Amino acid sequence: xxxxxxxxxxxxxxxxxxxxxxxxxxxxxxxxxxxxxxxxxxxxxxxxxxxxxxxxxxxxxxxxxxxxxxxxxxxxxxxxxxxxxxxxxxxxxxxxxxxxxxxxxxxxxxxxxxxxxxxxxxxxxxxxxxxxxxxxxxxxxxxxxxxxxxxxxxxxxxxxxxxxxxxxxxxxxxxxxxxxxxxxxxxxxxxxxxxxxxxxxxxxxxxxxxxxxxxxxxxxxxxxxxxxxxxxxxxxxxxxxxxxxxxxxxxxxxxxxxxxxxxxxxxxxxxxxxxxxxxxxxxxxxxxxxxxxxxxxxxxxxxxxxxxxxxxxxxxxxxxxxxxxxxxxxxxxxxxxxxxxxxxxxxxxxxxxxxxxxxxxxxxxxxxxxxxxxxxxxxxxxxxxxxxxxxxxxxxxxxxxxxxxxxxxxxxxxxxxxxxxxxxxxxxxxxx
Ligand SMILES: Cc1cc2nc3c(=O)[nH]c(=O)nc-3n(C[C@H](O)[C@H](O)[C@H](O)COP(=O)(O)OP(=O)(O)OC[C@H]3O[C@@H](n4cnc5c(N)ncnc54)[C@H](O)[C@@H]3O)c2cc1C
Numbered sequence: 001x002x003x004x005x006x007x008x009x010x011x012x013x014x015x016x017x018x019x020x021x022x023x024x025x026x027x028x029x030x031x032x033x034x035x036x037x038x039x040x041x042x043x044x045x046x047x048x049x050x051x052x053x054x055x056x057x058x059x060x061x062x063x064x065x066x067x068x069x070x071x072x073x074x075x076x077x078x079x080x081x082x083x084x085x086x087x088x089x090x091x092x093x094x095x096x097x098x099x100x101x102x103x104x105x106x107x108x109x110x111x112x113x114x115x116x117x118x119x120x121x122x123x124x125x126x127x128x129x130x131x132x133x134x135x136x137x138x139x140x141x142x143x144x145x146x147x148x149x150x151x152x153x154x155x156x157x158x159x160x161x162x163x164x165x166x167x168x169x170x171x172x173x174x175x176x177x178x179x180x181x182x183x184x185x186x187x188x189x190x191x192x193x194x195x196x197x198x199x200x201x202x203x204x205x206x207x208x209x210x211x212x213x214x215x216x217x218x219x220x221x222x223x224x225x226x227x228x229x230x231x232x233x234x235x236x237x238x239x240x241x242x243x244x245x246x247x248x249x250x251x252x253x254x255x256x257x258x259x260x261x262x263x264x265x266x267x268x269x270x271x272x273x274x275x276x277x278x279x280x281x282x283x284x285x286x287x288x289x290x291x292x293x294x295x296x297x298x299x300x301x302x303x304x305x306x307x308x309x310x311x312x313x314x315x316x317x318x319x320x321x322x323x324x325x326x327x328x329x330x331x332x333x334x335x336x337x338x339x340x341x342x343x344x345x346x347x348x349x350x351x352x353x354x355x356x357x358x359x360x361x362x363x364x365x366x367x368x369x370x371x372x373x374x375x376x377x378x379x380x381x382x383x384x385x386x387x388x389x390x391x392x393x394x395x396x397x398x399x400x401x402x403x404x405x406x407x408x409x410x411x412x413x414x415x416x417x418x419x420x421x422x423x424x425x426x427x428x429x430x431x432x
Contacts, residue, residue, distance in 0.1 A: 005030050006340065007144050007158035009131035011038070013105075014307025014324030015164035016112040016125075021056050021332035026425035027340055030123075030156070030172050031116070034130040034165075036149050038113050040106025043191050043285075044220045044233025046072065047103055048206070049096040051322035052412055054329045056098065057418055060115065068111055069103030070222050070230075074204040077371055082269050085386050086371055086395050090205070097414050102203065104193075104220050104231070105321070111294050122240045133174055133361045136159050136301035140342060159340050162331070164324070167292065168251075170311035180293050182251075183313075186242035187289035189235050190260050192281035196232040198223060199271060205318070208272075210381045211372040212239045213263065215274055234277055237289070238263050246288050252367060255286045289314050291364065294357030297349055304345040306331060311356045314363040317402065323356065329419040336420060338431040368402045371395060 006022055011033030025064040047065075051417050055065065062071075076087035085350065091100035101220040116124050128149030135143045142161045146154050163171025172179070198219040200206065205218040216417045219230035238260070257278050267274035278284075292312045298305040307324035331348050374390055375381055383389045403409055 003028075004141055004157055004159040006160045006162060007032065007131075007142070007156055008162045008164055009144070010165035010169075010307075010309070011035075011113070011125050011127075011220070012166055012307065012324070013109060013112065013130040013321050013326060014163060014309075015162070017054075017058070017328035018117050018162055018164060018306065018331060019116050019120060019124060020112065021328045021420070022335075023116075023124075024058065025332050025336060025420060025423075026427055027335060030158075031119075031125045032129040032131050032144070032146055033125055033127050034401070036128040037280060038110060038125075038127070040104070042105030042109070043193050044218060044235075045103055045105040045108065045321045046318035046327070047101040047108070047424070048319055048322040049091055049098040049100050052091075052098040052101055053413070054325050056327075057420060057422070058115075060111070062099070064111060065101050065103065065108075067223065068107035069101045069220050070104045070203055071099040072203050072205060072218065073201040075368075076200065076204055076206050077220065077369070078206055078208045078373060079383060079386075080209055080381050081383070082271070083383060083386065085375055085390075086399070088399065095410050095414075100207065102218050102220050104233075105389045106402070108321075131163075131165060131170055134171065134303055136303065140302060142302040147267070159302070160345065163303060163305045163309045164307045165309050167290065167308045167312035169305065171303060172292075172295075172305050172309050175298075175303065175305065176295050179295060182290045183293055183364075184242055184246050184288045184290045185239075187237055187239045187314075188260075188286065189237045189289055189315075190255065190257075190278075190284050190286050191235050192231070192257075192284040193220070193231050193233050194277050194280045194282070195227075195229045195359075196227055196277065196280075198230045198232070207309075207369055207372065208267075209372070210301050210376045211369060212376075213237070214369070214372065215264065215267065215277075217277070232277065234281075236260060236264055236274075236278065238325070246290075248286075248288075252285060252287045255280065255284055257284055261285070291360055294360050296353075296355075298353050299342075299345045301347040302342055304331070304348060307350075310353070313359055313360045316369050317359070317363050319359075323359075326419075327352065333419050335426050336424060339426060339430060362402070368399060370402075371398055374398075 005028040008031045077085040217234040221231040306327040334344040334347040
């Protein structure tokens with residue numbers, strides 16, 4: 001059992017961060033990834049300071065992150081009349097010891113993949129290998145059934161299985177066969193990128209509109225020194241009646257802008273032209289805003305769920321990718337304490353399953369965008385002075401509550417010791 005590797009289902013952000021962490025602490029691992037090839041898929045995603053701290057501790061530095069994104073400086077909510085509802089600094093400007101990064105999800109994912117191949121070797125990630133099921137052994141290990149892209153099927157044995165296979169997780173489906181179907185609350189998102197001039201601080205996340213219809217946009221590349229243009233990531237969102245469920249067969253599909261641009265045809269100000277932003281996009285993807293109902297545990301014997309497989313949540317808090325990275329690190333820390341054992345998985349489950357499940361429900365209630373709901377309820381979304389609608393203290397308290405729940409309280413994070421001390425390995429911890 002001692003020599004068996006940890007098996008990881010899914011080579012997304014969570015799976016690759018787990019592989020890098022396990023390698024760092026001296027634990028052999030293999031990643032099984034269903035996709036036949038790694039491609040830079042997706043658009044914008046935010047890496048919160050708690051995740052950037054872990055990336056730095058993994059030896060992925062600011063120079064490398066600057067190649068796939070840029071430090072975020074501000075988070076702002078703006079009403080339909082263009083007036084500010086709320087604005088706060090982010091990352092270093094807010095007083096964190098680590099920046100927040102707005103990155104291109106696909107390029108960031110490829111960066112993690114390159115690191116895994118460089119540090120562990122190309123055999124560390126088995127592409128075209130879909131994990132189809134698992135079996136816990138009486139001796140504490142686990143077998144995994146793998147369906148290969150060429151149609152063959154094989155079995156692998158490991159000390160533990162980490163299910164990092166995303167929102168449609170096969171590992172979770174086996175662990176919780178009675179789980180309800182994916183939950184959709186009625187919001188539809190259309191996501192795209194367009195080259196444009198960044199506004200406000202030059203790296204501001206802006207949420208504009210009401211909670212039933214809004215635009216979110218932020219730059220995810222450094223401005224081109226010649227043109228001044230950055231790649232602007234945008235999400236156009238409307239909420240519709242969901243009583244009949246999601247009608248499309250796909251959860252993620254490329255669509256022409258004509259399918260939704262009419263919702264935003266009048267959204268033109270002297271500082272922003274939403275119809276132009278949409279019309280000039282390279283390509284646009286439609287996906288419903290979905291998550292999964294929390295489950296009572298993420299562990300079954302030698303098997304543990306992490307990342308979206310454990311806690312897929314609405315992206316309103318911009319913390320899905322960050323939490324997947326933090327999960328990987330907390331799992332590594334649990335192994336430092338308990339060894340490569342089921343006890344480590346139990347400690348992880350005990351620590352995170354309850355609080356993160358609460359965060360899923362909090363994000364369902366609009367997460368930090370909840371302020372837009374309040375503005376809508378109190379004045380229909382139009383106001384001259386936001387202080388007359390929501391006093392400054394109420395706004396600050398609302399945001400502080402969210403940040404504490406998401407592990408983003410500034411002082412607490414700044415004071416926290418490293419999740420995994422530099423140079424520490426599972427072996428050195430066992431000898432200590
Ligand atoms: C293609 C893609 C594009 C995305 N684009 C965005 C975006 O633009 N913005 C955003 O905010 N979030 C996006 N996300 C979601 C975001 O990456 C996740 O919410 C977050 O990073 C959590 O990461 P994760 O590793 O838990 O899950 P994911 O990043 O979803 O990774 C799961 C991985 O597991 C693989 N997999 C699935 N089933 C199996 C199986 N049975 N066996 C083996 N491998 C399997 C998948 O191919 C995938 O690589 C995207 C996810 C994917 C997969």
